Amino acid sequence: MKQHLENLISFQIEKNVIEKRDYIYIKNQLYSLLNLTVDNELKPQKITSPAEALEPILDKLVETKGINDSIVERDLFDSKIMNVFAKLPSDLEKKFYTLREEDAKKATSFLYDYLINLNYIRMDRIKNNKHFIKDSKYGTLEITINLSKPEKDPKDIAKALKQKSSAYPTCVLCKENEGFAGNYNRDSRNQHRLIEFPLLAEKWYFQYSPYIYYNEHAIVLSEKHTPMKISEKTFARLLALVDYFAGYFFGSNADLPIVGGSILTHDHYQGGNYSFPIEKAEPLFKTTIADLTIELLNWPLSTVRLKSKNQTMVLIYANKIFSAWKNYTNEKLNIIAKTADTPHNTVTILSRKKGLEYELDLILRNNRTTEEYPLGIFHPHEDKWHLKKENIGLIEAAGLAILPGRLKVELEEVKQHLLNKKALSENNKHFVWANSFKNQATKTNVDELIERQLVVAFEEILEDCGVFKLNKEGLAAFKDFLEGSIKDEKNNH
């Protein structure tokens, strides 16, 4: 164990997480945490990630009954070890802002690497994800099978049930998570750090996601635990964010259930240093108003793109289109704005800046359900639930599917079925899907074929979610809606 600690300390000095000057202090802290007596004679060995040292340390702790052998207890403990290396939030913030004075990108890159080296961003698990990119009708689409979050074992689940539930922190996004030790119900946030920053005269916080889905996957959150609500302010904030965090896109999930993200109770946006497939979508229709370009995109979800160097013009027209959409009904297309007083229409939003030009994508969403579509008319339809039943949030709407980890095992079974090695039972949820392309399968193409069929299914899932279908009737209605929304002065408030 002592050798691995030595390796870990040496790694953190090499990565500039701590300075050489801190060596003795850090070593004493770690030895005390692990109930060890200090040994002076160890020479460090080179490691390439914190996990390389942490795993054997945790194994040893399990062996000596320091912790129970469960993924939850291991995670709760390794974050305690790593927090010994972490700066206080105020010190980290100072470092961030010092770098930011030189270059905004330098500050975010530093923070990202720092949190990887602290094992807050768990790269060793993230690299288990299966990711691939394929062509589709709409340009490329991307798929990630999410294998980064380990499944809790039954013992942990039983302990979680016994854990006294607490209202602190109020939710997983609240700022009170910074340094929170965690428990059987809540992941540890010992070495979690936030960067406070001003957003249109309000206090907001910037952080990275511990399980990133794409490069530099960031989250910004409101100081207050207030619900997601899309308004004029949302557009203004998303455009201010792309100015403040250079090189990053930002996006907001929709603010209604079914079409929204998983957390609607705390106002937050996602961002990152990543270019989603939607960014490359071509316009099917284009119009200009002064220095503003408005495009209707060739994208399965109905998307309007506003482009201009003039931020005010983007804001004015985003509001016009959003206001018009909130009240838009087209019964022929099954789009109904409200049931009694319950609204159904909302938007998923993405913002980016290219050179001096702002881009804002408004993805029109509707969350109405019917007897035929109990989970939503504009939600993945039942024939794709075997692959994805969850909400289509902003990451997916932008062309990156996050598919559940269960598929790893299930797709292996599909593969065996396709190769006539072990047939799927007729009750298997993938049976119909697998048979629809079974005749194309050969020993050499089977993996590629499954990936291609997953992309086809994802394309159809996104089409299910599109409110205006890209057929003649749908496109004509979409164009009418768009032209009406930008002309109608009644919408201008």
Ligand SMILES: [Zn+2]
């Ligand atoms: Zn909260």
